[in-house]
Amino acid sequence: MSSHWGNCLHISIFGQSHAPAIGVTLDNLPAGQPIDLEALHAFLARRAPGRGPTSTPRKEADQPEILCGLVNGFTCGAPLSAVIRNTNTRSQDYENLRDMPRPGHADYTAQIKYRGFQDLAGGGHFSGRLTAPLCIAGGICLQILKRQGVTVHAHIQRIGRVEDRPFDPLGEGNLGFLPKIPLPVLRPEAASAMEAEVLSARQAGDSVGGVVECMVQGLPAGVGSPMLESLESRIASLLFGVPAVKGVEFGAGFAAAGRRGSENNDRFVRQGDQVRTASNHSGGILGGISSGMPVVFRAAFKPTPSIAAPQNTLRLSTGQQEILNVRGRHDPCIVPRAVPVVEAAAAIAVLDAWMETKSLEGFL
DSSP, X not given: OOOEEOSSSEEEEEEOTTSSEEEEEEESOOTTOBOOHHHHHHHHHHHXXXXXXXXXXXXXXXXXXXXXXXXXXXXXXXXXXXXXXXXXXXXXXXXXXXXXXXXXXXXXXXHHHHTTOSOOGGGGGGSGGGHHHHHHHHHHHHHHHHTTTOEEEEEEEEETTEEOOOOOTTSOSOOTTGGGSSSOOSSHHHHHHHHHHHHHHHHTTOOOOEEEEEEEESOOTTOBOSGGGOXXXXXXXXXXXXXXXXXXXXTTGGGGGGSOHHHHOXXXXXXXXXXXXXXXXXXXXXXXXXXXXXXXXXXXXXXXXXXXXXXXXXXXXXXXXXXXXXXXXXXXXXXXXXXXXXXXXXXXHHHHHHHHHSOHHHHO
């Protein structure tokens, strides 16, 4: 089992959902970077559980505890390690899942791969709880990028059948209010309809999925590499490390498959002393390298597999079909809490690619 990622910026995520703690280590952070811990706490609070009717009732403070790597509020060049203590666990709710795996969950595949030695409580290392340390790493990267003029914003584009408007393809629009509302959307009236969709699923003992759209602004042209080290593949590799992500698309994405080249090509234009494009169907990436336009992508999240409604499953010890009643506390929709997770993944991938593209001295 490996939870290590990165070329220049290395991150390692450790812990399990019901272990004493979960955490992350970041290697190769540039020294001398001020880290605002209050801003980091606020970022993590957007992901934390138990914050409203659309979330799991499990409550965790999710206060990061910095163990090393910061001195007087600045990165010191040493690996930065941080943990979050797990304080609200009910491990007994998961005891039967070794023999009766949840449909749509990793219980069965983990049982086969780890021969029964895996930690099942709360989903173990397969749990969405592990996105909290990812957000510690991403929250730090967001602060470093912001000082370089690069910002990362995400919103809920869709929950179930309810849609928000997409980001403007040229990266325009007021984004400042996004993190300040429980359901971050561009069209405020979409939030109430999305909440109703989630609560309807919860009342039925079910769950619902959705789509998060993210935009990286201010990234100059030339960041990334072709082929296997493309900017798309770096971002996607982190996104697919997030439980429940089942699809990722950049720019026009799958819609481009139904267009002609004359419709989909982004025409180059001059804006002042910069080369830009008149449209942004490419999502700000050409040949795996940033074009200087906003990087725009979407991540699709499946419905939470742990639902209150009875489900048919297989009792592995007997080979017989049985009814499973899932216990525990689960989100009827993980999409609202996934928004900062998507921002964190994007920030980590972009900072890693930028550090590799430019020398450390030239970058920071």
